[in-house]
Amino acid sequence: MGVGSFFTSKLDEAIGWARKYSIFQYPFVTACCGMEYMATACSHYDVDRFGAGLPRFSPRQADVLFVVGTISHKMAPVLKRVYDQMTEPKWVVAFGVCTCTGGFYDNYATVQGIDTIIPVDVYIPGCPPRPESVIDGLMKLQDKIAAQTQRF
Amino acid sequence: MDGARILELVQARFGRAVVETHARHGDHTAVVDRAALPEVLRHCRDEPGLAFDVLMDLTAVDYLKYPGREDGPRFEVVYHLYSIAENHRLRLKVRVDEDDAVVPTAVGLWPIANWLEREVWDMFGVRFDGHPDLRRLLMYEEFSGHPLRKDYPVSRRQPLIGPRI
Amino acid sequence: MAETTTRREIMLGEGSGTGTGQSLTVGVGPAHPAMHGIIRILADLEGEVIRKADVEIGYLHRAFEKDCEVGGWNNAIPYTDRLNYVSPLINNFAYASAVEKLLGIEVTERCRYVRTIMAEISRLCDHLTCVGAASMELGAFTVFLYMIKAREYLWELVEDVTGARLTISYGRVGGVRADLPDGFADKMRRAFKDVREVLAEVHRLLTGNRIFIDRMVGVGVLSRAETIGYGITGPLLRAAGVGYDVRRAQPHWAYDRVEFEVPTQTAGDNYARYLVRMAEMEQSMRIAEQALATIPGGPVNVDFEGRPIDPAAYVDQGKQGRTEGLLLVPITLSPNLQGQNRRVYERVNAPDKRVLLPSKETAYGSIEGLMNHFMLIMEGFGIRPPAGEAYFATEGANGELGFYVVSDGGDRPYRVRCRPPCLMPMAALHRMIEGEMIADLIPTFGSVNMIGGELDR
Numbered sequence: 096m097g098v099g100s101f102f103t104s105k106l107d108e109a110i111g112w113a114r115k116y117s118i119f120q121y122p123f124v125t126a127c128c129g130m131e132y133m134a135t136a137c138s139h140y141d142v143d144r145f146g147a148g149l150p151r152f153s154p155r156q157a158d159v160l161f162v163v164g165t166i167s168h169k170m171a172p173v174l175k176r177v178y179d180q181m182t183e184p185k186w187v188v189a190f191g192v193c194t195c196t197g198g199f200y201d202n203y204a205t206v207q208g209i210d211t212i213i214p215v216d217v218y219i220p221g222c223p224p225r226p227e228s229v230i231d232g233l234m235k236l237q238d239k240i241a242a243q244t245q246r247f
Numbered sequence: 248m249d250g251a252r253i254l255e256l257v258q259a260r261f262g263r264a265v266v267e268t269h270a271r272h273g274d275h276t277a278v279v280d281r282a283a284l285p286e287v288l289r290h291c292r293d294e295p296g297l298a299f300d301v302l303m304d305l306t307a308v309d310y311l312k313y314p315g316r317e318d319g320p321r322f323e324v325v326y327h328l329y330s331i332a333e334n335h336r337l338r339l340k341v342r343v344d345e346d347d348a349v350v351p352t353a354v355g356l357w358p359i360a361n362w363l364e365r366e367v368w369d370m371f372g373v374r375f376d377g378h379p380d381l382r383r384l385l386m387y388e389e390f391s392g393h394p395l396r397k398d399y400p401v402s403r404r405q406p407l408i409g410p411r412i
Numbered sequence: 413m414a415e416t417t418t419r420r421e422i423m424l425g426e427g428s429g430t431g432t433g434q435s436l437t438v439g440v441g442p443a444h445p446a447m448h449g450i451i452r453i454l455a456d457l458e459g460e461v462i463r464k465a466d467v468e469i470g471y472l473h474r475a476f477e478k479d480c481e482v483g484g485w486n487n488a489i490p491y492t493d494r495l496n497y498v499s500p501l502i503n504n505f506a507y508a509s510a511v512e513k514l515l516g517i518e519v520t521e522r523c524r525y526v527r528t529i530m531a532e533i534s535r536l537c538d539h540l541t542c543v544g545a546a547s548m549e550l551g552a553f554t555v556f557l558y559m560i561k562a563r564e565y566l567w568e569l570v571e572d573v574t575g576a577r578l579t580i581s582y583g584r585v586g587g588v589r590a591d592l593p594d595g596f597a598d599k600m601r602r603a604f605k606d607v608r609e610v611l612a613e614v615h616r617l618l619t620g621n622r623i624f625i626d627r628m629v630g631v632g633v634l635s636r637a638e639t640i641g642y643g644i645t646g647p648l649l650r651a652a653g654v655g656y657d658v659r660r661a662q663p664h665w666a667y668d669r670v671e672f673e674v675p676t677q678t679a680g681d682n683y684a685r686y687l688v689r690m691a692e693m694e695q696s697m698r699i700a701e702q703a704l705a706t707i708p709g710g711p712v713n714v715d716f717e718g719r720p721i722d723p724a725a726y727v728d729q730g731k732q733g734r735t736e737g738l739l740l741v742p743i744t745l746s747p748n749l750q751g752q753n754r755r756v757y758e759r760v761n762a763p764d765k766r767v768l769l770p771s772k773e774t775a776y777g778s779i780e781g782l783m784n785h786f787m788l789i790m791e792g793f794g795i796r797p798p799a800g801e802a803y804f805a806t807e808g809a810n811g812e813l814g815f816y817v818v819s820d821g822g823d824r825p826y827r828v829r830c831r832p833p834c835l836m837p838m839a840a841l842h843r844m845i846e847g848e849m850i851a852d853l854i855p856t857f858g859s860v861n862m863i864g865g866e867l868d869r
Contacts, residue, residue: 123443125450125472126865127497130541130578134567137560152445167868168406169387170450170471173442175408199490202401202475203394204386212409223578272513272802302643303805304814304831313820314799325816327803327831331640331654334661338803359643362839370477385470385868394478401478 111241114158114184116146118237121157123177126164128191131223140226145233154180159236160213165193166206178213184246186216188236190229195220248296248335250275256297257337261287266342276338284341285351291328291337292356299328299337302353305363307371311397321345322373326353343373352377370395435463440853442471448545448857449864451838453845460849465842469835472864480828485511485585485795488828493579495830496866498541499534499809501570504583507828509664510804510815511585514797515767523587523760525707528666529600530573530582531806532696532703536607537566538809538861539689539696546686546858547618550627555614562610565603572599585795586768587761597704604697611693619690628683632844632856635680642840646811646833647692648860650676651684658807665806670702682859709759727776767795794823810834810861832866 124132136142136150143149151157154177166174178187189209192198195218197207209215216239219232254268254275264283269276279287291299304327310316320342328337341350352375353360364375365384372393375381382388389407392399404412441452450471456464476495480488492507493500505527512519519527544559567577572593574580582589618624634644639652649656657674659667675691677684757771765784774781787793799821805814811833818827837844837860844860845853 126474127494127578129449130497133541133545133560134564134577137564138557139561139564150445165472165474167471167473168404169473170442171406172408173471177443200474200479202479203399203404204473204475205404206406206409207404207412211412225577271800272516274801274803276801300640301645303812304803304816304829306816306829308818308827313826314822327814327816331656336803357643358638358641359836359839362835383470385473387470394475401475401482 107245108241110245110247111243114245115237115240118145118147118159118233118240119149119151119157120147120159120161121152121154121177121181122150122161122163123174124161124163125166125170126191126193128164128193128223131221131226131229132161132163132190135226135229140230142230142233145230145237147233154178155182157181158185160185160187161190162187162194162209163190165191165198165200166209166212167204168206169204171206171212174209175212186236186240187213188232189215189218190232191224192220192222194218198222248333250335250337253297253335253337256294257287257291260290274338275336276340278340278342281341281343281350284339285353287339288326288353288356291339296333297337298330298332300331301329302357302359302363303327303329303336305353305360305367307367307373307395309371309395309397322348322371324350324367324373348373349376351375354378369393372396438850442468448862449867451857451862451864451867453841453853453857455845455850455853457850460851462845462848462850462853465845467838467841469838470868472868474865474869476830476869477828480825482824484823485797485825488825489583490579490581492583492830493581494865495832495869496538496808496810496813496834496863497578498863499531499538500578500580501530501534501574501582502806502808502813503830504581505531505588505665506804506806506808506813507815507817507830508583508585509806510802510817511795511797512762513804514800514802514817514819515585515764515795517586517762517764517767519587519762520758520760522591522707522709523762524665525703526588526592526760527583528670528703529592529700529707530570530588531665532700533566533570533600535696535809536693537563537570539693540566540607542809542858542861543614543686543689546855546861547614547624549854549858550624552618552621552624555617558610558613562607565606569596569599569603572596584761584768586764591756591760600700600704604701607693607697611690615690619687625683627852628686628855628859629679629681631682631848631852632859633679633681634840634844638840638843639680642836642843644811644836644840646808647685647688648837649811650674651688652680653678658805658812662805664804666703667699669706670699672699672702682855685859731776792823796821796823805831808833808866810863810866811836830866830869832869834860834862834867838862838867 160178189195194209197205217232217236219228221228250270254277257277258265261283264280266278291297307322307324309322311321322343324341326339343350350373364378367373368381369383369385370393390405436457438455438457442450452468454466455462476491479491489504492503495503540559540563544556548556571577574582636652639649653676655674655676660674672695675688677687754771754773761768769788770781770784775785797819799819801818803814803816805812813833814831816829817825820826844856
């Protein structure tokens with residue numbers, strides 16, 4: 096359209112770059128996937144080199160909700176509440192197959208995928224996913240963050 | 248103490264309240280009458296030679312679909328007892344019918360029975376007479392039904408929020 | 413609890429109870445920053461002191477016991493992995509042993525040793541995670557990083573043997589999935605050397621640390637009588653002075669053939685539990701090393717005589733029915749997971765056709781093997797223990813882990829009950845924290861080592 100849109104798209108890219116390399120995660124850890132989450136966050140696989148190393152334990156201060164581990168129906172309202180308390184821009188990562196589809200827990204207690212409750216941006220399947228998968232998912236999330244229209 | 252001796256002592260003390268005993272697979276088991284249960288448990292805990300100071304586990308089994316026992320008492324509440332001093336074990340069982348699924352509580356003897364009995368109530372619907380606070384332990388209060396019963400289908404979900412799938 | 417100590421008076425001003433008389437209810441959880449899982453503790457506070465606490469669990473109830481009834485006996489193994497997910501091997505083997513007790517079969521000698529070694533490695537992983545996470549919550553983040561690093565070395569070892577890091581599904585009714593791989597002894601030696609270095613570092617960082625001692629000593633005390641009354645076993649019971657360890661009291665697998673100590677303390681507080689866990693880690697390594705040194709069948713040393721045959725060609729031949737002499741031909745497959753060397757497979761699995769899948773060579777190379785495989789896999793067939801019940805207990809990382817299995821003679825379990833060792837301390841948690849300050853809740857909860865998968869099943 097003109098010079099104006101060049102500047103806004105460059106600004107979008109700049110903000111996207113800043114947002115993708117400063118991910119403050121809220122690790123909503125429930126189950127076994129939490130062990131692989133810890134392994135990914137620690138020295139061996141180190142998620143800090145992606146800028147995502149500082150978890151914020153308050154939903155108000157976090158931007159990515161990592162839902163790690165099985166969500167039961169008793170926990171679902173809590174998850175929804177935490178998601179609602181997060182401020183925009185926010186993204187959700189479904190970590191582990193229990194959050195993607197319920198995993199092999201097709202029973203009376205388990206939510207069959209958290210996307211029935213909250214919108215999900217990246218799905219990382221695996222039971223539990225290897226840290227390499229987690230980093231792959233994180234990088235896809237970073238691409239997504241960088242590519243979207245930035246609102247501020 | 249030898250398991251067979253434990254069963255002998257319990258049977259000698261309680262006579263007909265002990266309905267049957269067995270020692271299959273090395274686990275010495277006694278089935279007792281519900282009315283005598285509190286006394287039997289207290290005796291097992293306090294009697295010097297038995298000294299069952301630990302209630303290892305308290306659970307229940309639903310015999311609704313068990314071949315050969317569909318017409319008998321539906322629930323069997325199982326107590327696993329252990330003695331640290333004597334290093335011996337005992338399993339006690341109580342059979343109750345579906346329409347009269349009440350068992351006297353063991354909370355006064357072992358404090359852990361509080362939560363274990365709550366779990367049995369939650370999963371099977373067996374009430375415990377005298378329990379101070381019998382509410383669900385693992386499921387949420389809005390859940391209706393007792394999931395570990397054989398007639399509760401494994402994937403009948405009762406979501407609090409979200410779609411009913 | 414009724415008397416305020418000098419320390420409290422200093423910290424609270426004129427002593428607790430002289431405030432406005434209003435109490436504040438703080439809900440800790442269920443979305444809790446401590447990476448322990450999901451628990452809700454409703455604490456009624458008066459000032460900083462917890463007057464009454466109500467612990468609510470069940471947020472991770474995943475219907476383990478109901479799901480076990482849906483498939484065959486071996487189908488329950490992946491569900492048992494996810495019970496105590498930091499030491500999954502112990503759960504696998506305990507469940508398998510309970511079913512073996514019901515069936516009345518004995519596993520091979522080598523299998524006992526393999527189970528012992530892998531169970532001790534799993535126990536190490538659990539204690540590392542517990543002490544690491546508990547220290548992280550007190551602010552000692554370095555300790556957490558070091559211990560997770562040590563755990564990674566062990567997970568590499570576990571991955572070598574079982575194929576996965578965490579949810580390994582390695583145990584089977586009648587044996588284990590596959591034997592220890594080549595070179596395991598060297599890898600384990602190296603991994604243990606690294607773990608010992610980490611433990612020495614952590615000792616230097618924590619055991620004499622003023623802040624750590626102040627926060628852990630005298631906090632979360634549970635008396636010996638109460639510990640027993642609540643059915644608590646494991647490190648918490650041993651920290652209260654009772655030397656009960658299922659490995660000593662009812663020796664199973666190879667625990668009666670190795671020498672180890674059962675460390676105990678007397679204080680019954682968080683610091684005692686920490687010391688017990690640190691000592692137990694050293695003992696676990698000792699047990700695993702002794703078991704590996706004396707394991708029967710020697711080191712896994714597969715030597716192939718005769719001509720090796722390409723596995724694809726072998727299978728083709730079997731499928732075409734040209735099976736003469738096929739059982740005699742050795743195949744160069746990986747002895748660990750991709751197929752079996754029959755000798756190696758038979759070393760760790762009980763010779764019971766009703767229960768164990770035949771080795772791949774037998775299944776592909778002979779009609780009897782194929783039929784045996786069919787009879788175990790297809791629905792309606794499978795492992796059929798006689799009707800009855802059995803209880804088997806082992807020493808899990810948190811205490812006595814028991815499995816009570818009931819069979820109706822069919823191919824599916826009628827009832828599988830897991831006796832969760834961490835339910836008991838959680839039931840007693842309110843006793844441990846009432847009268848303590850709200851900040852003391854954190855190290856107490858950390859030292860209880862609650863694992864959500866096991867607590868809520």
